[in-house]
Amino acid sequence: RKEVEQDPGPFNVPEGATVAFNCTYSNSASQSFFWYRQDCRKEPKLLMSVYSSGNEDGRFTAQLNRASQYISLLIRDSKLSDSATYLCVVTAQGAGSYQLTFGKGTKLSVIP
C-alpha cells in the first residue's frame, strides 16, 4: 500500500461550488498532517495543518480520522484562484519527525 494516496482528479467545478478532497495514509504512527497547495510550475506552499479535532480557515475545512487513517479537505464557495494541485502530506513512515511524505496531489480546476 502506498504511504499517501489521493485521487489525482482533475476535479472541474464551477465557481461557487463546494468540493472535497480525500486522502488516505498507511502509517498509523504518523503524527502530523498537512495540506499543501501547488500552483502550476510553482513550489508547494502550506495551505493548512490538520488537527485531530478538525480545523477551519475561512472557506477551507480540514478533517482527520485517525481510526480510518483518512484526511479530508473541503473548499466552500470555490474561487477561480483556488485552481491548483492540492497535496496531502503526512509524517514519513519510520523516519524522524522532520521527514514528510507527500501524496501525488489532486488537481482542481475552478471554471467560470
Added chain:
Amino acid sequence: NAGVTQTPKFRVLKTGQSMTLLCAQDMNHEYMYWYRQDPGMGLRLIHYSVGEGTTAKGEVPDGYNVSRLKKQNFLLGLESAAPSQTSVYFCASSGTSGDTDTQYFGPGTRLTVL
C-alpha cells in the same frame, strides 16, 4: 527576507556532466531538504540536513551528494548526470522539527539531462 532561494532556475546537461544546485535560506532554519518532483510521482526526498555540517539520506539518494558547510546553504551535487535525473528539484527548510513546523520551499530548479 527572501525566504528560500535556488540557483540556477533552469539547466540543461549532457549525460555524464556534473553540476551543483545551490539552496540558500535566510530564516535561520536548522533543517534543510532536497526533493525531486516527477510527473505522476509526487515529491520525493533525496537528502536532508538537521544542522550545519550534517547530512542524511532520504528516499532516493543514489546519484546525488550534498553538503551543508554553512547553516544557510545546502548544496546538491550530481557527479555524473543521467537522463533519469531529469526532474524539477525543490529545496525546503524548516525551523525545528518538520512535524510541527512548516517546510518552506524554494522556487525550484528545472533540470534536463540529455
